[in-house]
Amino acid sequence: MAGHSELITTAELAEILTRPDLRLFDCTTYLEPAPAGSNVPYIVVSGRQTFEAGHIPGANFLDLQAEFSEARTELRFMMPPTAQLEAAFGRHGISAGSRVVLYSIGTAMWATRFWWMLRSLGFEGAAVLDGGIDKWTAEGRDIETGLAGGYPPATFPARPKDGMFVDKHDVLAATTEGDTVIVNALGPQFYKGLEPSRYGRRGRIPGSVSVPAATLIDPKAKTFVPLEEAEATFAAQGITRDKRVVAYCGGGISATIDLFQLHRLGYDNLTLYDGSMGEWAKDAELPIETG
Structure with a gap:
């Protein structure tokens, strides 16, 4: 693969x-x-x-x-x-x-x-x-110290793609959509609401599944786990290529590890909830679940 x-x-x-x-x-x-x-x-x-x-x-x-x-x-x-x-x-x-x-x-x-x-x-x-x-x-490779040297300025031509980021309203709607899987990239203790959250209310977005970003990285080598292992991890949570994936975490950072691995596996209907639990947990009007 x-x-x-x-x-x-x-x-x-x-x-x-x-x-x-x-x-x-x-x-x-x-x-x-x-x-x-x-x-x-x-x-x-x-x-x-x-x-x-x-x-x-x-x-x-x-x-x-x-x-x-x-x-x-x-x-x-x-x-x-x-x-x-x-x-x-x-x-x-x-x-x-x-x-x-x-x-x-x-x-x-x-x-x-x-x-x-x-x-x-x-x-x-x-x-x-x-x-x-x-x-x-x-590996004993060379390292240098000091300030960044800087690259010559250039023109960066952005061509924004639709659907790469979603907001809380899109995510709330997605909780009832059968063709979407919402993926929580935080650790299981935060997914289940077993420990206090620094973001506010304990727990997760209702219906979301757990694929901690940490499980997609080898803890010693800091390298990504083999694709076969990542594929099995996602499949165990019902994540298949025919479904849209909405990933989130605490602040829209660690969830990009999940998205990176999914992209490498050939999944192409991927999006990130940028506000993540930093937004969701503080909004009392949004549902949350634990356990």
Whole structure:
């Protein structure tokens, strides 16, 4: 079972590091606990400091919250207007002919979030580094330190695709649609509502199934699990190619790991609930279930 070219290995990346059209980015963000009594679920911290402490040679840095998220909402990481994204990706040197490789530290979800965003804008030349910088360093490959060098500015031509993102109204309607599967990418304790949620009410969107993003990643190697294993995981939850998939998590980030694997498996009717539980759990008019 062969996947699409959106996944690149460390060995393959090492071979193309000097390609002039390569645009290599560390996408890391950190979520730190919010102070007691705070009305936000977490504090967003840029990964720029760890990027400067060590990154793959030639890489630059993408700051998700600072440059690539909607600022006019209390929800974190929401997709901003297309014009903002065109300008931001252009500033970082991405053009229609660029070969983009994305990675992050510790978890692939920040890289897959950018992959999903780029794909939603009609850009098909992005890949996620399998294992990220964790695997790169474990193999003893070169690391450089210091500030991002920057790529020459370019024109990024966005061609937004319909249906890549849905809002709470679409998701509520989908809870009664037999041809749609709503997938929760959070851990089982949050899916079942067994532990307090930093997003508000405990539980899940009614009728959603559980495919934790963490089960799609090898915890030691940080690489994606084999496609055969991922296929079985999705199938066990009733996810089939004849159904639309709506994925969600806490803030629209880890769910992109599920979407990435589904895309590699050849599923093509995929969408992301961008507000996720950060929005749903706080809206008392929206139904929620536990257990």
